[in-house]
Amino acid sequence: MKKKILVLVALLGFFVAVGIRDHCAAEEKASIKIGAFFALSGPASSIGTPTKLVAQMAVDKINKEGGIDGHPLELVFGDTESDPTKALIVAKRLVEQEKVIALIGPTRTDTGMAVKPYIEQSGIPTVMTVGGDPVIAGGKFGPYRWTFKAPQRTSVAVKKIYGYLQKRGIKKIALIHATDGFGRDGLRWLRELAPEYGLQIVAVESFGVNDPDMTAQLVKIKNTDAEALICWTIGPAGAKVARNVRQLDITIPLIQCHGLPDPKYVELAGDAANGSIMPSTRLMVADQLPDTDPQKPVVKEFMRLYEEEYNFDEKYPINTHSGYAWDAIMLLTEAIKRVGPDKMKDVRQFREAIRDALENIDGYVGISGIFHLTPEDHNGLGTDSLVMVQVVDGGWKLIEP
Structure with a gap:
């Protein structure tokens, strides 16, 4: 009799467990x-x-x-x-x-x-x-x-760079850009927005993203009266430009685009990366942000x-x-x-x-950044979403909020 009761209890427990499992499975919501x-x-x-x-x-x-x-x-x-x-x-x-x-x-x-x-x-x-x-x-x-x-947006990054140069009284700039879609988009906005910031473009050169060297283009730029050089590319090509700039002893500021704040850039460019200036998200200088910055805890x-x-x-x-x-x-x-x-x-x-x-x-x-999207603006980020940083001793320094 006791054995029968134990068997019944065991069976009851089994069916209850199965029922709970099936009920839970039914309650699982679709992904x-x-x-x-x-x-x-x-x-x-x-x-x-x-x-x-x-x-x-x-x-x-x-x-x-x-x-x-x-x-x-x-x-x-x-x-x-x-x-x-x-x-x-x-x-x-x-x-x-x-x-x-x-x-x-x-x-x-x-x-x-x-x-x-x-x-x-x-x-x-x-x-x-x-x-x-x-x-x-x-x-x-x-x-x-x-x-x-x-x-x-590319246009936002260009405005950030141009605002930085304008504050420092720079009037003449040279451009070097990649020939891919990103590089062409950068060139478009660099040209379009320059007059708004009182900037004169005195030279424009281009390169393929896989080109081994940009010396020829940079020699032409060196022989102009440009007061700053802006490079528009992402990936290893930006480091090649930085190395060539150092090799040619070009002393005007090198401004990279918002796609290059990356430890890989410093690794590939070596000492030539030092001094490079670029717009960046706050990720690269999180510890240097004031505690009042609403993005700091999120970052x-x-x-x-x-x-x-x-x-x-x-x-x-x-x-x-x-x-x-x-x-x-x-x-x-x-x-x-x-x-x-x-x-x-x-x-x-x-x-x-x-x-x-x-x-x-x-x-x-x-x-x-802090996003404010609208039917007209499907990105919703302004120049305040970027900060200006500089490579100093192989690290990243916040130089302008």
Whole structure:
């Protein structure tokens, strides 16, 4: 009799456990799938790979805090291979096969422009992590109703640099730029905005991002009366320019763009990096920020996660690009929260609502700045989102807020 009772108790316990398990499974909420496509291979992989890691770090934080109304975020990754054509193929796979509700990425301006027509035609809310303006410029660059971006506009970075030069009484400048999409976008804004700041461009030279040397172009610039030299590129090419400037004993200030505040720049340029000036996000000088800066606690927490909890800095030291994917994820998350994930059943309407919410985010304190998005401005960052920094003894010094 006792054995029968024990068996019945055991069976009852088993069925109760199964029932609880099945009930919990039924209560689990559907994940919200976001496509994330970056340059995980190819020339831009040094930027794209850590961007992927940061995107996952942001999603981990959100999910640990309960997701969005209990719905976990799920990232589906794709590798653009630093190639515009492949970027478009990846974007289509993420949307049409993986059924993501939104996208973040890609890594470079050229790949962003390659996928933009598809994004706009398909109605996919996308927060890009590219540096150039064309993706949200409108006009001849096409509509940007569904396209947003987390990094500062090129025009904003140019205004920051020009404001810095204007305060120092500089009147004549020389330009050297890469011939890729990012470099051309920089040249466009450098030319367009120069008169507004009383600046005369006395020389313009260009180079391919993979060129081994820029000496010939810089010799021409040295023979002008330029009072400052502005270089517009990202990646190793900027370090080559710095080394050539040092070799040629060019003594006017070298101003790099907002894409180069990166320990890799210092590593590749060596001593030639010292003295370089550039606009940067607050990530590079977090400890030098005043405690009154509203971004400081956000930036410091990001750095704690990146360096202490995830140890990403062991392979990918923090640079000015590091926060772009974080901001992209957080902006999308804020938009989805406003819409409510219960609207997911109608994917088209859900995407439309996310898009509408994105362009009305006002005051989000991120890594790249405090975002004030509008229907006309799908970036929402001004010159106050950047600080001017200088490489001093291999480190980064805040020289102008």
